[in-house]
Amino acid sequence: MHGDQATIRRILTELGDTWAIVGLSANRQRDAYHVAEVLQGYGKRIVPVHPKAETVHGAEGYPSLADVPFPVDVVDVFVRSELAGDVAARAVTIGARAVWFQLGVTDDEAYRRTRAAGLDMVMDRCPAIEIPRLG
Numbered sequence: 089m090h091g092d093q094a095t096i097r098r099i100l101t102e103l104g105d106t107w108a109i110v111g112l113s114a115n116r117q118r119d120a121y122h123v124a125e126v127l128q129g130y131g132k133r134i135v136p137v138h139p140k141a142e143t144v145h146g147a148e149g150y151p152s153l154a155d156v157p158f159p160v161d162v163v164d165v166f167v168r169s170e171l172a173g174d175v176a177a178r179a180v181t182i183g184a185r186a187v188w189f190q191l192g193v194t195d196d197e198a199y200r201r202t203r204a205a206g207l208d209m210v211m212d213r214c215p216a217i218e219i220p221r222l223g
Contacts, residue, residue: 090199091210096218097162099208101184105132107215108153110168110175112136119190120166127164135160144148152179156180162186164215165193173198180205190214 089152103163112120115137121144124134128145135156136142136149143146149158153163163179165172165188172189174222177196179187186208189195202209 090194091194091213096210096213097222099162099186099188099210100219100222101216103208104159106135106159106161107132107164108135108137108160108162108179109164109166112144112149112152113138114138118166123164123166123190123214123216125129126219130219136221153182156182162188163194164188164190166190167172167193168197169193173201176200176202180196180207186210188213188215197206 094170109120112124119131124145130136134147137142137153138149139151141149141151163184164176169174169202172193173195176187187202189211191212199211201208
């Protein structure tokens, strides 16, 4: 597990409130749908990123990170581990400040590359679980 409590706290409270959620669609059965709802409840601006580019929780969706026309602070990744490294690399390219890999999503090489690029990163954790713990 990568992501100490100080990094988790910094991402959730200091690095900005615009969260691009890669893999977020209007499918209510998916974890991304519920995590996005929790993040909105804590004042985060969610940005659905999914090939379908659906509007979710009132937020306009985009087919890729490159298509988001405004700055993104955190890229929250809901894709399989074997695809997550490419998403992390795109997060660096668009100038995000942090990358968050959801529960079960890990890629040690992507973690090293992303940290080396100067971004904060957390893997195998869920912001919807962590944010209420901040108090």
